[in-house]
Each structure stands twice: as C-alpha cells, then as structure tokens.
Amino acid sequence: MMDLRPRSHPTYLAFIVHRVSGLLLALFLPLHFWALGSAISGEARLDGFLRWTENPLAKAAETALVVLLAAHLAGGVRVLALEFLGWRRRQKDVVAVSAGFALLAGLLFLLNVV
C-alpha cells in the first residue's frame, strides 16, 4: 500500500490527475472509434446508439469525459508551461487554475445539455 503522507500536496495530486485522466481517455478511445465505425455500417445503427446516449447515465458519463479531457488538456498545458516558460514559484496557483478550467468545462457542458 502506497504511503500517502509524503505525497499529499497539490502538485502531486495534479500529476496523478494528469496520469489517470490520460489512462481513462485511452480506455475510452476504442468506444469512441466503435461509435464512429457504426456510422459506416449504417445510419440506423448509429441513430440507435445516439438515442441510447440520451439516457441520463450516459449524459453523466459524457460530462465526466469532458472533465477528464479538460483536466488532461489543462494538466498538459501546465507541464509545458512550467518546463518551457521557466516559472519558478506559484506552482500551486497554476494547479488551481488548471483544476478550475477542467471543472468549468464540465459545468459548461452540463449546462448546455441538461
């Protein structure tokens, strides 16, 4: 079991979120390609799938997916910024901005679809 005591600080959490969101997005990709592939095999099949995605559980999963994507994007920009712009301090503020961006993206998506 990993000892969380030495790892409980914001930049470590940002690292974990970046990694885990990347892995989950990679797991989602086959499903995404399958949905796209179903468009080739027939309009009815795609429509059927799209109708299924209207159910609340699928919508909730979609929102989570948007948050994951936004978190991974913001986390990646954060890493690029700290490595290329040479920011020395205020790293925790950058983490907070990244997290805020991800949650805001999720909220906007949710407001638009619900």
Added chain:
Amino acid sequence: MAEPACLKVSVWRGGADGHFARYEVPARENQTVLDVVTHIQRELDPSLAYRFACRVGMCGSCAMTVNGRARWTCRTHVRKVVGAGGELELRPLANLPVIRDLAADLSPFFDKWQRAKGHFEPKDAPDGAVPEDFAVVPPGSKARQEADAGIECIGCGVCYASCDVVAWNGDYLGPAALNRAWTLVNDVRDGACAQRLDAVAGDAGCHSCHSTQSCTERCPKNLDPSAAIAGLKRRLFWDTLLGRR
C-alpha cells in the same frame, strides 16, 4: 510542559527488514525531533544508531522520515509534527539503503552528484592552474542570481528520499544532483557546461522527472529543485533543437 506529557515514539530498528520499537519520551515545550532521538539513545537504549553533527540546520546529516515525511530533524519541532495522541514514527530516509536503525547509507546519493558532474571546473584555469585574477560576477547581476538560486543546498537527502522517480528508476540522478548541475550550468565561471549537460541528459537524467515537485515541497532550505530540473530540460531542448550540442 506540552501536552501530552509523554511522546509515544516508534523507532525503526535493524536493517531494511527491521521492525519498529516503541519508546516513551518525556514531552517538553521546546523539543526537536533530534532531541527525542538523542534522549532515546542517551537515556533509554544506547544501541540506537542515528546520525547528526551540527544541530543547527547546516550540515544536512540528521534527515529522517518523521511521521511519513522526510525532514531535517534538528530544525523540526515535535509540536509541529506530533500526532494528537503524542505519536511520533521515525524511520531512516527512504530510497536509500539502510545501514542500521535510523542511519541510511547516502553513498548512492553522493555518487549521483559525481555522475551529474556536480563539481566546479574553472573556465579560466584548466588543468588546475591558478587563475591570474578573480572572476568578477556582480551580486546584482542576473547571471549571479540564477547561479545563487540553488546554491544553499546542504545535501541532506530529503528531496532524494521524497522523490518517487528515484524509487521507480534506480539510476535516476535525483533532485539534489540535478539542482547542483543547474547551479553550475548557470555559473559563468564554469568551463564544463557541455560535459555536464551530457551527463544530465538521457533516461537517468532530468528528462525522467515527472514534475510532481515533492522535492520543492519538502526541501528544508526552501530551494526549488523542480525549477532547476525544468531549467535543465529547457536548456537541453533548445540546445539540441538549435544544434548547439
């Protein structure tokens, strides 16, 4: 007297496959973790092995894992880290071989300073010759400030013990060695920049860092090794892209 009146101290005994021994130590109002360890060794169990020298945060020899986090014990007040019931858990530094009890073997840590070319090589005096004059780097200049940013490292090993990449990749040079390399890369008097950049590039060097920034979070001297490593990455990126190396 601070509360509680007695500290319940779990201390690692033995080598890597050792165990915790429990001691009760009187709590005092002003007491560092090193004071607690010294009390155990002098009053309760003289066989306890640990390391310290200056007791004032200069020598970097007393670092241990205190309640799960690497810290310099001579400047860590018990009341800032103790559990609600007076519990203290002391282990040797992580990511290093255990010699015995609270003493970790820092050889791998200092070997990596050597591998990162962490020593100054005067530009004006190759082959150990004495330069004719002092190199003047004004204290207010940007070059001096960049070199000064990481120079106060005391080599305590706290960053090295806090770094997960060190645990995952045994060859990884670690935050302190890379911070030292970055300090020298920024030193305009140094003549071994190219070799040093070669030494810190590659799988065991700065590119392995995942920027979790535990080193910066835990450094007792408030240095920023993570920024130093980012600086090395940036320097290597542009030098390679522009064909300067």
